[in-house]
Amino acid sequence: MRRLEADVVVIGGGATGASVFRDCCLRGMHTILVERGDIASGTTGRNHGLLHSGARYAVTDGHSARECIEENRTLKKIAGHCVEETDGLFISLPEDGLDFQKQFVDGCASAGIETQVLTPEEAIRLEPSVNPDLIGAVRIPDGTIDPFRLTSASILDAREHGGTLLNYTKAVGLIIRLGYVQGVRCCDMRTGEMFEIYSRQVINASGAWCHEVMEYADLSVDMYHSRGALLIMGYRMNSMVINRCRKPGDADILVPGDTVSVIGTTSTHVEKDQLDNLEVTEDEVRVLLAEGSKLAPSMMDTRILRAYCGVRPLVSETNSSGGRSISRGLVAIDHAEKDALNGLITITGGKLMTCRLMAEVATDMAARHLGVTKPCETAKRALPGANLPEAMGRKTREARKTGYSLPGSSIPNSVAGSAVYRHGDRARNFMKEDSNWNNAVVCECEVVTRGEILYAIDKLNARTLSDLRRRTRVGMGPCQGEMCACRVAGLLASSREDGEVVLDSLHDFVDERWKGVRPILWGDALREAEFSYWVQEGLLGLSSLQKDEAKPLLEIQEPESEETQCEQEAKQTAQKDTHHEA
Amino acid sequence: MKHDCLVIGGGLAGLTAGIRCAEAGLKVTVLSSGESALTFSSGAIDVLGMDTSGMPVRHPFQGIGRLIVEQPDHPYALLGGNSVYRALDWFQGQVAETGLKLVTAKILEENHWRLTAAGALRPAWLSQPTAGTLDWDFDEIRRVVFVNFTGFLDFMPELASAGLKTNKAFEHVCVSSLNITLPLENGSGATADTMRSTQLARAIGESDIELISSTLLEKVGDADLVAMPACLNVAGRNWLEELRRRTGLNIIEVATLPPSVHGIGLLRALRSRFAALGGFYVPAVPVKQGVVSNGRVESVQTPDDILEANHYILTTGSYFSKGMTSKQQGVSEPVFGLDMQASEEFCDSRFLAREGHGFNRTGVVFNKHLQPSINGQSIENLHVAGALLAGYDPIIEGSGGGVAISTAWKAAGEVIEKMGL
Ligand SMILES: Cc1cc2nc3c(=O)[nH]c(=O)nc-3n(C[C@H](O)[C@H](O)[C@H](O)COP(=O)(O)OP(=O)(O)OC[C@H]3O[C@@H](n4cnc5c(N)ncnc54)[C@H](O)[C@@H]3O)c2cc1C
């Protein structure tokens, strides 16, 4: 059996795991990250993308509020190309009254969140899409954050500092000897190969699934899995985040992001065995539209692009009065102290936007055990891509809107703008004048070029079409990958992968896009879906190229060989792993 | 001016109906608002490609006989295999009058295979001459090469090679791909990576053809089948025929991602035939609403006009052509508010499901004369045809073109009969 060694193994490639990976590598620890799917394929790829100011928690949870505003400021500094400083409004509608506003402003003040109370007229002037019936509004420093880009940039930094990323690798067990976790048993989800990684610390950052990893060591945690549904609207309706100024409830945040707006969310408890069953229901769609249009009435007439949902990895705590309360804060467990099991740390709970802080806490614990004294640098050090040198001119987040002129080049500003927007100064790696054909636009909706696709394959570990989507936004726009999916499959097939694998990944991509469209299949969404179906099935005949489908000319033969348990599991997971994603 | 017949929708069905009416001497106008599905299609016409169990159909007109026993509400049930055959034969003849000689398989009444840009094979009935017809058995084929022009994104030779290799019949066939970098003589300096198929077709010139033929002879001279993106036969320049002649190779054109050079070619041919027969084609005019009273259409409204005719044929297509619209509450027909039949199961959980999707079977209900109804009452002087009909799945069955042509042919026939001609 293959055997690897590392100082630290991180389990889970969401925002949290990626940040831990980065922190460990920056402190000089030799680190391997294992992720059973692709990076950001868990909850990190299925959230609202709100860079909280903390205001949402100002009244109910001052501690979380303070955590948020601090990380809000930090991320704006270190991850400029992943963040948009949109600011946000907390609006009061007639049915809410203005009582809450007073508490809200006080709460913000004590958490250190700057506020500006606006008249309805001022609010409408700032954000014309807002419900004109509002009776008051408060401006706060909310923003938006792109989870894919944030995760990808953290991983890139870690790898540039000696880290090893093993995606499509599942941790299937812990190697435990004499009360010490000595490493992780892994399974390569593509080949079924089992191998071991020996390590001195294992950091469990597997989010909503962290109880499964703990079960490998017979430990348990009282998770509260809270499911939330969201809808992506077909265009960017609002330029500022819009919240309701009342106790947090359903569908009360409208977040602009890239070319779209996202309304969310709901909150319902799900059982452990339903974590991978994430279909948005008709009821959820109804609630989201009804409540969402109270924030911005034009929503009722706006096309919905897709629906998706995710599961928050919250932890229940027993509070002083004996009841249960659900913490929104981060939960870091050093199992050496809590359970007398050395070598294992669990980091979960929290939020997307507190991932850096979560990583700092977990990495501090690991560093203490390993005797590493180098302090945490992640709050000060910019992520790859975030530093646009002066020569590149404008700030990244403006590049998308205003275009970007690459010095001495004929690449259209809009094309260069999108690339710089997504990859910051790293866009220079692929936006090259001399590179043949690379500036051809593959995905018109999101302006993704051939060069960007090839860069993501080469440098960002993208192996499948869905991986490429998470790295580049290919197929995420209004057409949901009608034709670009096929073009990208063509590029993937020509660049390095075995063609049959690419065909499978094209099917997965198409099915995954479909998952999010099905709950909202009317109007333009249905028109696009019908057209996609004509192209992909009528014109190209993709269904007959599926491995598990009978081919017209082919008698199916069952493979003779016995599957290993791991292979079976790999298959099951591959079947299960069809969640919704943003 | 009062028309004998007003056709609403100028796609494959609308123009077919228009041509038949004009041929019979009726004063007929076709109104169309947007692009027709043909613009995006393969350019081939399918009649029946798959049976109800998902197996490919070799003899489509016999297949129709079996299909309509199982599915008596299928539009083909109004015609039967023989009439569908007559309609397609007539259609082929009409198109041939314009100089476009669509081809069928070499063996009488058989489908042929159409190769796709992903390497799949789909049964088709009529194909454009440069697309060729692949025989039902592939015994003769030992080496296939997919050839693309470097940078062109809408044809995927490597993917197609992999796709074709998944087919058992090609297990022992050598399948490969080749990219040729073209100077693009008529491209005004633009490169293939910035072009869609229609632009590429215009950019190719003599020096490109010279380069393609010498490269083919040098690199793939022994191939039994060479597949190229369909952009080598436009505007009277049949470069493909030229390449076949110069190389002696069996070269076929394969439909690219949309737009479709072949589909647009067919659409042009239909329009020119319609005009030659004295028909009147009005582009870019949407019909907003129809006025119906006592079971008859009185008139229809366009943005600036009210039009009257003795008979109306509605061929406005499906969702993406806006012949049908949908809201969260359901699907409707926007011009007349015709009765619809929605499938129980509107969509499957898998996109490329073998059973297809209910939304494709959803459409306008019709009686045996192809008359639709409103609240159960048939409309006497309105007939419907093409993609907006209920009760069939053009994609899963491979019947899109065949249903459009044969139902339009029949709808026109009904009108002609009523006019007493
Ligand atoms: C609906 C919704 C809206 C939200 N909105 C926001 C918001 O606006 N702002 C915000 O800051 N936060 C938001 N959150 C919270 C935020 O998304 C999560 O807290 C955060 O993404 C969790 O990241 P993570 O890395 O801990 O978990 P995940 O992203 O779930 O990562 C865990 C990873 O571990 C992998 N894994 C699991 N088991 C194994 C194994 N055995 N071996 C290898 N890998 C394994 C999984 O595949 C997964 O990729 C929202 C959450 C939800 C559900």
Ligand SMILES: Cc1cc2nc3c(=O)[nH]c(=O)nc-3n(C[C@H](O)[C@H](O)[C@H](O)COP(=O)(O)OP(=O)(O)OC[C@H]3O[C@@H](n4cnc5c(N)ncnc54)[C@H](O)[C@@H]3O)c2cc1C
């Ligand atoms: C990508 C693709 C691939 C295909 N491949 C094949 C194939 O290989 N083989 C095959 O047989 N078939 C194929 N087809 C299907 C075939 O093209 C259609 O079945 C056929 O064209 C349907 O014709 P239609 O006239 O009913 O509808 P359409 O072609 O959709 O025409 C309807 C027309 O009506 C117009 N219209 C709509 N509303 C109004 C209004 N209110 N007023 C005026 N005009 C209006 C529309 O703008 C449009 O021009 C394919 C289709 C697509 C999209």
